[in-house]
Every structure is written in structure tokens, then in C-alpha cells.
Amino acid sequence: DSGVTQTPKHLITATGQRVTLRCSPRSGDLSVYWYQQSLDQGLQFLIHYYNGEERAKGNILERFSAQQFPDLHSELNLSSLELGDSALYFCASSVWGVGSIYNEQFFGPGTRLTVL
Amino acid sequence: AQSVAQPEDQVNVAEGNPLTVKCTYSVSGNPYLFWYVQYPNRGLQFLLKYITGDNLVKGSYGFEAEFNKSQTSFHLKKPSALVSDSALYFCAVRDMNNNDMRFGAGTRLTVKP
Numbered sequence: 001d002s003g004v005t006q007t008p009k010h011l012i013t014a015t016g017q018r019v020t021l022r023c024s025p026r027s028g029d030l031s032v033y034w035y036q037q038s039l040d041q042g043l044q045f046l047i048h049y050y051n052g053e054e055r056a057k058g059n060i061l062e063r064f065s066a067q068q069f070p071d072l073h074s075e076l077n078l079s080s081l082e083l084g085d086s087a088l089y090f091c092a093s094s095v096w097g098v099g100s101i102y103n104e105q106f107f108g109p110g111t112r113l114t115v116l
Numbered sequence: 117a118q119s120v121a122q123p124e125d126q127v128n129v130a131e132g133n134p135l136t137v138k139c140t141y142s143v144s145g146n147p148y149l150f151w152y153v154q155y156p157n158r159g160l161q162f163l164l165k166y167i168t169g170d171n172l173v174k175g176s177y178g179f180e181a182e183f184n185k186s187q188t189s190f191h192l193k194k195p196s197a198l199v200s201d202s203a204l205y206f207c208a209v210r211d212m213n214n215n216d217m218r219f220g221a222g223t224r225l226t227v228k229p
Contacts, residue, residue, distance in 0.1 A: 033216065043219040045218065045219075090159055090160070105162075107152075107159035110158075110159050
């Protein structure tokens with residue numbers, strides 16, 4: 001158990017809908033990262049938040065957004081869903097600070113999104 | 117930009133034989149390299165990392181990785197494979213510009229009894 005929790009485990013929805021995925025980082029970790037894992041594109045970095053502020057964006061669509069709250073949990077919002085958005089969505093957390101570049105990320109179990 | 121490549125989509129080995137999962141990297145500056153494993157329907161689990169120092173890094177579950185600067189490689193190895201090692205393995209590099217992790221495409225390891 002990595003200490004990172006994600007809810008829900010599974011989500012089935014229809015095209016055009018909006019969903020919210022939730023992530024709670026490990027205790028003490030200020031950084032949260034979101035990744036999308038699909039069969040054809042592997043593991044894609046979406047976005048990184050540190051202590052409530054956006055730090056970096058990866059291959060995140062404009063229909064997707066995220067935020068990190070004062071209690072450090074994070075939510076990934078996916079809107080106007082398309083069939084191609086079906087994937088596993090992972091969040092990860094890590095320590096931030098001096099030497100944090102050396103630190104591994106700890107991954108949650110993921111949310112499997114199916115868009116029908 | 118920092119990147120890693122995993123040249124093999126699939127690696128098959130027999131139980132008890134040594135295994136190698138390959139990774140090459142491309143970075144500007146010092147490489148900070150990681151290996152993760154993903155079992156079916158699970159998140160990624162950290163195996164080991166190279167930051168500096170000894171080129172042979174030991175990690176979890178009996179895995180080790182060899183850092184080779186001249187060949188820009190960071191291959192994952194295990195002396196004797198187990199059927200339970202069958203999983204998807206990802207190599208990753210830390211992007212120094214924004215502290216993010218860039219992952220390879222993954223290599224599916226199958227260990228046959």
C-alpha cells in the first residue's frame with residue numbers, strides 16, 4: 001500500500017458527460033501528479049500541483065482541469081468526455097523540498113474510466 | 117528534454133533464468149533514473165533509482181539495475197526470474213526543469229514456468 005488513495009475505483013459514464021476523480025496524497029507529501037494510462041499511448045503525464053499551485057502541465061487536454069485543495073487532496077475534472085478518454089487515471093505524490101528531485105513518486109491504485 | 121526509451125515491448129524468460137529489461141536515456145545534465153513495476157489492475161510500484169554513486173543499484177524484490185554512462189543505459193536485471201515477476205515494467209527519468217517524471221512506454225515481462 002503506497003499511502004495514496006484514489007476514488008472512485010471504477011467510473012462508467014457516457015460521452016459528453018463530466019466526471020471528477022479524487023486523490024489523497026501520502027501524509028506529508030505536498031506534490032500531486034496526475035497521469036493517464038491508455039493502451040495505445042502508455043503512461044502520459046497530465047499535470048503537477050505543489051501545495052495548491054500548478055507547477056507543470058504535460059499532455060493535458062483543455063477539457064481537463066485539476067486543482068489541489070488546502071488539505072492537499074486533488075481532483076481531476078474531465079468534461080465533454082469522448083470515447084478516447086477511456087483510460088486508467090493515476091495520481092502520484094512525492095515529497096517536495098531540497099533534494100526532492102531524488103525522490104520517487106508513490107502511485108495510487110488508479111481510477112478506471114470507461115466512456116460509453 | 118529528458119526522455120527514456122524502452123526498446124522492447126515484450127520480454128519472455130523461463131523461470132530461474134536471468135532477466136534483463138532494457139532502458140536507454142537522453143538527458144541534459146545528470147540523469148536521475150527510476151524503475152517501476154505495475155502488476156495487473158494495480159498502480160505503479162517503485163523498484164529502485166539511480167541518483168549518483170555506484171553504477172549497480174539494488175532494489176526491491178531482488179531486482180538491480182546497472183547504470184552505464186557511456187551507453188546511456190539503465191537496464192533492469194534479476195539473476196533468477198520468478199513467475200510472479202511477470203508484470204509491466206517502466207523506466208523513468210526525472211525532468212529537471214519541472215521536477216516531473218517522464219516514463220518509457222513500458223516492457224511487458226512474462227516469466228514462464
